[in-house]
Amino acid sequence: MADLAERLNSIRTRLDTAAAGQPVHLLAVSKTQPASAIRVLAALGQRAFGENYVQEALAKQQELSDLALEWHLIGPLQSNKCKEAAIHFDWIQSLDRPKLIPLLARFRPAEREPLNVLVQVNIDDEASKSGCAPEQVTGLAAAVAAEPSLRLRGLMAIPDPAASEAKRQATFRRMRALFEGERARHPGIDILSMGMSDDFPSAIEAGANLVRIGSALFGPRSSRQ
Numbered sequence: 285m286a287d288l289a290e291r292l293n294s295i296r297t298r299l300d301t302a303a304a305g306q307p308v309h310l311l312a313v314s315k316t317q318p319a320s321a322i323r324v325l326a327a328l329g330q331r332a333f334g335e336n337y338v339q340e341a342l343a344k345q346q347e348l349s350d351l352a353l354e355w356h357l358i359g360p361l362q363s364n365k366c367k368e369a370a371i372h373f374d375w376i377q378s379l380d381r382p383k384l385i386p387l388l389a390r391f392r393p394a395e396r397e398p399l400n401v402l403v404q405v406n407i408d409d410e411a412s413k414s415g416c417a418p419e420q421v422t423g424l425a426a427a428v429a430a431e432p433s434l435r436l437r438g439l440m441a442i443p444d445p446a447a448s449e450a451k452r453q454a455t456f457r458r459m460r461a462l463f464e465g466e467r468a469r470h471p472g473i474d475i476l477s478m479g480m481s482d483d484f485p486s487a488i489e490a491g492a493n494l495v496r497i498g499s500a501l502f503g504p505r506s507s508r509q
């Protein structure tokens with residue numbers, strides 16, 4: 285528990301240094317972590333949590349229903365999970381196919397705020413990763429923006445983790461350029477989600493304003509995900 289507090293403080297300090305006065309959001313990636321660890325971080329002021337699997341998230345959300353947390357889905361989204369995702373998350377960061385858009389829009393409860401959506405881009409063209417091709421971003425973004433129950437907020441990417449530091453920086457800069465291109469079409473968008481435990485300072489330097497941090501915050505995950 286003391287460890288969690290120390291790691292959160294250390295991340296916040298590094299984030300503030302990299303952000304140099306710009307607002308940068310910290311998403312705590314809590315996949316595989318117990319609800320008790322989320323509760324500790326929530327007591328320290330961390331509100332936004334990211335989960336990769338809808339079912340795993342629902343179980344934790346139930347345990348933590350007394351807390352006002354913001355839940356982000358960051359893992360691949362299947363169409364048969366769109367209903368639960370649209371009901372139980374505040375953000376979907378992994379929208380990467382046209383087919384998901386009408387499903388999320390239809391299942392978002394009318395009495396709730398619009399569901400925040402980021403279009404996930406497969407920026408390094410990795411065969412195994414989710415995300416749309418860079419050429420598809422504009423079409424997907426427009427389709428999200430056309431749905432009243434969805435709110436287009438920006439773009440998300442997971443660069444190739446095996447890439448050199450120089451290649452990763454180039455990737456971050458390409459994402460920034462894509463983001464600025466979409467912002468010219470949709471002036472309301474405000475979030476560029478990139479940067480994880482190993483590379484968040486250089487992502488921030490390239491213009492990320494939401495970083496997704498798991499292991500540097502919670503400690504190493506037991507299973508490889």
Ligand SMILES: *Cc1c(COP(=O)(O)O)cnc(C)c1O
Pocket residue numbers: 313315336358359442480481482496497498499500509
């Ligand atoms: C697991 C995960 C993270 C966090 O990764 P760490 O290296 O543990 O910080 C961020 N984004 C996505 C999409 C993830 O799946």
